[in-house]
Amino acid sequence: xxxxxxxxxxxxxxxxxxxxxxxxxxxxxxxxxxxxxxxxxxxxxxxxxxxxxxxxxxxxxxxxxxxxxxxxxxxxxxxxxxxxxxxxxxxxxxxxxxxxxxxxxxxxxxxxxxxxxxxxxxxxxxxxxxxxxxxxxxxxxxxxxxxxxxxxxxxxxxxxxxxxxxxxxxxxxxxxxxxxxxxxxxxxxxxxxxxxxxxxxxxxxxxxxxxxxxxxxxxxxxxxxxxxxxxxxxxxxxxxxxxxxxxxxxxxxxxxxxxxxxxxxxxxxxxxxxxxxxxxxxxxxxxxxxxxxxxxxxxxxxxxxxxxxxxxxxxxxxxxxxxxx
Amino acid sequence: xxxxxxxxxxxxxxxxxxxxxxxxxxxxxxxxxxxxxxxxxxxxxxxxxxxxxxxxxxxxxxxxxxxxxxxxxxxxxxxxxxxxxxxxxxxxxxxxxxxxxxxxxxxxxxxxxxxxxxxxxxxxxxxxxxxxxxxxxxxxxxxxxxxxxxxxxxxxxxxxxxxxxxxxxxxxxxxxxxxxxxxxxxxxxxxxxxxxxxxxxxxxxxxxxxxxxxxxxxxxxxxxxxxxxxxxxxxxxxxxxxxxxxxxxxxxxxxxxxxxxxxxxxxxxxxxxxxxxxxxxxxxxxxxx
Numbered sequence: 001x002x003x004x005x006x007x008x009x010x011x012x013x014x015x016x017x018x019x020x021x022x023x024x025x026x027x028x029x030x031x032x033x034x035x036x037x038x039x040x041x042x043x044x045x046x047x048x049x050x051x052x053x054x055x056x057x058x059x060x061x062x063x064x065x066x067x068x069x070x071x072x073x074x075x076x077x078x079x080x081x082x083x084x085x086x087x088x089x090x091x092x093x094x095x096x097x098x099x100x101x102x103x104x105x106x107x108x109x110x111x112x113x114x115x116x117x118x119x120x121x122x123x124x125x126x127x128x129x130x131x132x133x134x135x136x137x138x139x140x141x142x143x144x145x146x147x148x149x150x151x152x153x154x155x156x157x158x159x160x161x162x163x164x165x166x167x168x169x170x171x172x173x174x175x176x177x178x179x180x181x182x183x184x185x186x187x188x189x190x191x192x193x194x195x196x197x198x199x200x201x202x203x204x205x206x207x208x209x210x211x212x213x214x215x216x217x218x219x220x221x222x223x224x225x226x227x228x229x230x231x232x233x234x235x236x237x238x239x240x241x242x243x244x245x246x247x248x249x250x251x252x253x254x255x256x257x258x259x260x261x262x263x264x265x266x267x268x269x270x271x272x273x274x275x276x277x278x279x280x281x282x283x284x285x286x287x288x289x290x291x292x293x294x295x296x297x298x299x300x301x302x303x304x305x306x307x308x309x310x311x312x313x314x315x316x317x318x319x320x321x322x323x324x325x
Numbered sequence: 326x327x328x329x330x331x332x333x334x335x336x337x338x339x340x341x342x343x344x345x346x347x348x349x350x351x352x353x354x355x356x357x358x359x360x361x362x363x364x365x366x367x368x369x370x371x372x373x374x375x376x377x378x379x380x381x382x383x384x385x386x387x388x389x390x391x392x393x394x395x396x397x398x399x400x401x402x403x404x405x406x407x408x409x410x411x412x413x414x415x416x417x418x419x420x421x422x423x424x425x426x427x428x429x430x431x432x433x434x435x436x437x438x439x440x441x442x443x444x445x446x447x448x449x450x451x452x453x454x455x456x457x458x459x460x461x462x463x464x465x466x467x468x469x470x471x472x473x474x475x476x477x478x479x480x481x482x483x484x485x486x487x488x489x490x491x492x493x494x495x496x497x498x499x500x501x502x503x504x505x506x507x508x509x510x511x512x513x514x515x516x517x518x519x520x521x522x523x524x525x526x527x528x529x530x531x532x533x534x535x536x537x538x539x540x541x542x543x544x545x546x547x548x549x550x551x552x553x554x555x556x557x558x559x560x561x562x563x564x565x566x567x568x569x570x571x572x573x574x575x576x577x578x579x580x581x582x583x584x585x586x587x588x589x590x591x592x593x594x595x596x597x598x599x600x601x602x603x604x605x606x607x608x609x610x611x612x613x614x
Contacts, residue, residue: 042575042593046438047336054336071588075609078569078579082386085571089578092588226609234389286572287375287391289435290337 020058022255022278023178023203025113025140027058031268031296034259034282035061035117035143035182036089041106043289052111056285056292058278061115062099062107064145065133067125069095074226079215084234084261085283086213088227091119096132104138113140115180121151123170134175142177144168144202147184147209158184158209161196168200178203180257183248185237186212190244191251198252205248206257206280208241234283235261242274249275263291265298272303330367330441330597334574340377343430344408350491352458353413353424354397357432360406364399367441368466369565369597371395373573374411376422377431388419391435393570395462395542395596397495412461412492438573439596442466445538446561450477454527454551456543457484462565463542464495479507479530479537483523483547487516524550531558539600541565548606555600562600566591566608582608 019026044051072092079086107114116133120126133139146158157163181197183190185208194205210231215224241260258276262268263284271279284291345356373391381389398410415421445451451470453463460482470478484490493510509526510518535558541551542565555562568580568591575593582591584602
């Protein structure tokens with residue numbers, strides 16, 4: 001399946017680096033947000049139009065959309081971990097109908113291409129989501145969040161290569177738009193899952209999602225989080241993420257979006273060297289809403305605008321001999 | 326939404342400089358010179374603060390995330406920019422590190438964030454009810470209303486002891502013409518003011534004259550008592566809530582409070598909420614320190 005160029009390709013701003021191309025979509029730089037780590041609609045309420053004038057990311061990835069609306073998990077939802085964060089948010093969202101009518105028109109006003117993240121608890125749910133999101137011209141790419149159980153099989157979709165392949169095969173014919181599969185690191189063999197996704201028609205792989213974790217109340221020793229367990233993110237997971245990106249790069253040819261604890265341009269360049277075409281910033285945006293822009297600027301200082309661009313497009317960042325894997 | 330009491334923030338973290346730190350009994354008043362921020366944050370709005378240096382690397386590699394603080398006072402700085410004051414109490418690694426800052430040190434901040442207090446209802450007195458460190462957002466509200474809200478402003482503050490009650494002195498300083506506010510101070514141990522809870526003078530005030538708009542900030546048990554007293558009497562109340570937050574601008578969905586309309590994010594839909602929206606102000610997960 002060949003992905004067609006889709007969505008608005010923004011001309012690069014004067015003086016900016018030449019564009020990065022991800023699955024045929026031109027981006028003004030290599031830094032995206034991780035799904036669920038930046039709510040552009042809420043941020044616009046807090047920061048106003050200056051947010052749009054200095055938008056932190058080269059593409060915007062939506063929070064994950066499900067078929068039905070979800071309230072999310074009961075609080076507490078957060079725990080500050082050593083050099084990181086454990087969250088148990090529970091995918092609150094308006095559901096596909098609310099997303100399309102309320103959120104999408106607002107997200108379409110952002111100055112960058114839009115990636116919509118979807119999650120289904122059964123393959124038919126995923127198919128419905130991909131069909132309804134894929135037909136919208138405001139959407140440049142789709143991301144499949146497979147870090148959820150398939151209620152029909154009881155398996156975490158993204159933990160199992162065959163489950164992942166079956167999900168991608170089911171939705172692949174439903175849209176011409178590029179499909180990104182967002183891997184979970186909570187799998188026995190993430191490179192095998194990535195290879196299965198690629199063989200089933202995925203156009204790109206994003207990794208890593210959060211690592212499963214938990215925290216106990218300091219006095220009662222009961223689970224702190226309302227959802228009992230949560231996902232660990234931030235610098236605490238960066239070394240794990242870097243290894244998984246390198247390992248997946250060695251097994252796949254599609255472009256990778258690398259993420260996990262990236263807090264500086266130097267961190268991001270590590271992910272390019274490990275084989276990523278783009279990077280995503282998540283938890284660091286919580287500390288600094290402008291982190292995406294800052295990190296992109298720091299990357300340019302390290303790589304030089306031309307060098308960075310050539311590296312992304314040629315895939316030269318990919319290690320030829322993945323030492324230590 | 327156009328009438329929301331919200332001043333917009335620049336969309337990135339910036340560095341302010343600590344210009345003073347004043348010990349106030351059990352608290353520190355941290356004053357910072359913010360060159361790049363807006364001069365007019367609304368009372369009740371907050372900032373995400375982190376030490377500009379050595380934030381992290383402490384015990385357990387914390388703090389990592391910034392910490393949310395309502396600003397207590399704002400004024401123009403003579404050299405340009407804005408001077409912001411924050412009330413601190415060292416209760417965990419983040420507040421401990423912030424308490425170590427000295428004049429000249431960098432302070433990383435994002436803000437002002439959230440929705441502040443709305444004006445009192447026409448024809449009502451403003452009744453400000455604060456507990457402990459929760460007096461902070463009421464101080465700037467008091468600064469704004471005194472002298473402009475002619476129906477009257479009354480302040481009821483509760484503290485653990487005389488040591489913490491020194492924060493009440495802030496309400497006496499800086500008033501135009503040396504005016505003295507209508508101020509009642511309660512302490513748990515009676516070492517200053519009257520012994521007892523701040524809800525006692527609140528109840529007396531509501532029974533004397535229910536034509537008030539109540540503004541409250543303090544510990545969850547105090548807020549819930551205020552909410553219940555006001556709800557029983559159909560008195561309008563605005564509560565400034567607190568929660569642990571990762572981001573402060575709606576990104577992480579971590580600081581939700583259950584309301585009659587479902588979960589709302591305290592950082593973007595609050596921190597000031599109409600009391601009627603809440604079934605309880607006893608929020609779980611106000612966050613570990």
